[in-house]
Amino acid sequence: MTGTAPARARRTLSWRARGLLVAGFTALSALFALVDYTPLHFVAVNLVQGLLLVGLAAVAALGCALRLPAFILVAGSILIVAGLVRLATYGQTIGIISGSVNAAALMVALGTAFVAIWLTSRPLPALP
Numbered sequence: 001m002t003g004t005a006p007a008r009a010r011r012t013l014s015w016r017a018r019g020l021l022v023a024g025f026t027a028l029s030a031l032f033a034l035v036d037y038t039p040l041h042f043v044a045v046n047l048v049q050g051l052l053l054v055g056l057a058a059v060a061a062l063g064c065a066l067r068l069p070a071f072i073l074v075a076g077s078i079l080i081v082a083g084l085v086r087l088a089t090y091g092q093t094i095g096i097i098s099g100s101v102n103a104a105a106l107m108v109a110l111g112t113a114f115v116a117i118w119l120t121s122r123p124l125p126a127l128p
Helices: 015-033 047-065 069-088 101-121
Strands: none
Touching: 015 047, 015 069, 015 101, 047 069, 047 101, 069 101
């Protein structure tokens, strides 16, 4: 038998599926606020940060459900700003975003993922 094998089309997730996946991980990361068992306490998320993560995960999921990628951008931007504010005010204990630096890194990373999904949600312009 000679010939070439049929090329399989590469399947990629839509921006909505990727957004829902990251929103799910964002909501699950808020569970770190409830964990009090030291070996499982990877990220020290306090209650305010946990509520912020759950609320913004809901905003992003709503944007995916309603096909409004701007909601994903808003959720990602707020997460990035909250994480960077926490990093900038690390030495102080004032503010409602007080907590650990690893929680700030988690918020910046998840926010960056949301912004990246928003960037890829728009179709690329056709090449001439």
